Amino acid sequence: xxxxxxxxxxxxYVPAVVPTAARAASMTLSxxxxxxxxxxxxxxxxNIKSWRTLSVPGWILIALYFDSFLFVFVSAILKDxxxxxxxxxxxxxxxxxxxxxxxxxxxxxxxxxxxVHIVRREKRTRLQDKLYIFNCFGMMLPYLGVIILSFIWxxxxxxxxxxxxxxxxxxxxxxxxxxxxxxxxxxTALFIAPIRRLYSYKSNSRMREYLHTIACRSCIxxxxxxxxxxxxxxxxxxLNGEPGWxxxxxxxxxxxxxxxxxxx
Numbered sequence: 001x002x003x004x005x006x007x008x009x010x011x012x013y014v015p016a017v018v019p020t021a022a023r024a025a026s027m028t029l030s031x032x033x034x035x036x037x038x039x040x041x042x043x044x045x046x047n048i049k050s051w052r053t054l055s056v057p058g059w060i061l062i063a064l065y066f067d068s069f070l071f072v073f074v075s076a077i078l079k080d081x082x083x084x085x086x087x088x089x090x091x092x093x094x095x096x097x098x099x100x101x102x103x104x105x106x107x108x109x110x111x112x113x114x115x116v117h118i119v120r121r122e123k124r125t126r127l128q129d130k131l132y133i134f135n136c137f138g139m140m141l142p143y144l145g146v147i148i149l150s151f152i153w154x155x156x157x158x159x160x161x162x163x164x165x166x167x168x169x170x171x172x173x174x175x176x177x178x179x180x181x182x183x184x185x186x187x188t189a190l191f192i193a194p195i196r197r198l199y200s201y202k203s204n205s206r207m208r209e210y211l212h213t214i215a216c217r218s219c220i221x222x223x224x225x226x227x228x229x230x231x232x233x234x235x236x237x238x239l240n241g242e243p244g245w246x247x248x249x250x251x252x253x254x255x256x257x258x259x260x261x262x263x264x
Contacts, residue, residue, distance in 0.1 A: 007159060008157045009162065016161050018082070023245070030079070032256075034076070036256060037069045037072065037256075041069065057118070064262065067103050068255045068256075071101075072252055079245060083244030084163055084244070090158055090165075093156070094154050097251055108225065108258060109139060109183060112222055113132065113136060116131075117129065119191065142179065150176060153168060167236055168236060181230065188223055
C-alpha cells in the first residue's frame with residue numbers, strides 16, 4: 001500500500017507525476033463512462049414524442065444522466081490539466097467532486113421517492129400525500145445540513161511530494177455515510193411492503209405485474225446504490241484524503257455504477 005505524505009507544502013513545489021498506468025486507466029474509465037451515459041441518454045429520449053407528457057421520474061432520470069455526464073466530462077478535463085498543477089486546481093477538484101456527487105445523490109433520492117409514490121398506487125396528488133411530502137422534505141432538509149458540513153470540512157492541499165490530496169474530513173464524512181445508509185434502508189423498506197402486497201394478489205393483471213416489476217427493480221437498485229455508497233464512504237474514511245486522480249476514479253466509478261443500475 002502506497003502511503004502519501006500528509007504534510008502541506010509551503011512555497012514553490014514540483015508537481016508530482018501521475019503514474020502512466022493510472023493516468024491511462026483513469027482516462028479510459030472517463031471515455032467509457034461518457035460513452036455509456038451518452039447511450040443511456042439517447043435510449044431514454046429517442047422515443048419521447050412530447051416532452052410535456054414526460055413523467056416526473058422521467059425528468060429526474062434524464063437530469064441525473066446529464067448531471068453524471070457533466071461530472072465525468074469536467075473531471076476528465078481537470079485530470080488532463082493535472083490536479084497536481086496548482087493549489088487552485090486542487091481546490092477546484094474537490095469542489096467539483098462535492099457538487100456533482102451530492103447533486104447526483106439528491107436526484108437519485110427524488111427518483112426513488114417518485115418510484116415509491118408510483119408503486120403505492122396513491123390516488124392523492126403528491127402535495128396531498130403526507131408520506132411523499134415527508135420523503136421529500138423530511139429527508140432533504142437534513143441532507144442539506146450534511147452537504148454544508150461536507151463543504152466546511154473538505155480536504156484540499158498539496159503535500160510535500162507535490163501531490164494534490166482531496167477528500168472530506170471524517171467530521172462530515174461519518175454523517176454523510178450514516179445518512180446515506182439510513183435513507184437507503186428506509187426507501188428499501190418502503191419498496192418491500194408494496195412488493196409483498198402485489199405478490200399476494202391472485203390477479204395477474206398487467207398493471208399489477210408492471211408495478212411489481214417497478215418495485216422489485218427499485219428495491220434492488222436502492223440496495224446496490226447503498227452498497228456502492230458504503231464501499232466508497234468507508235474507503236474515504238480510512239484514507240482521510242486521497243490523491244486527486246484516485247478520488248476522481250472512485251467517484252467516476254460510483255457515478256457509472258449508479259447510471260447502469262438506474263438504466264437497468
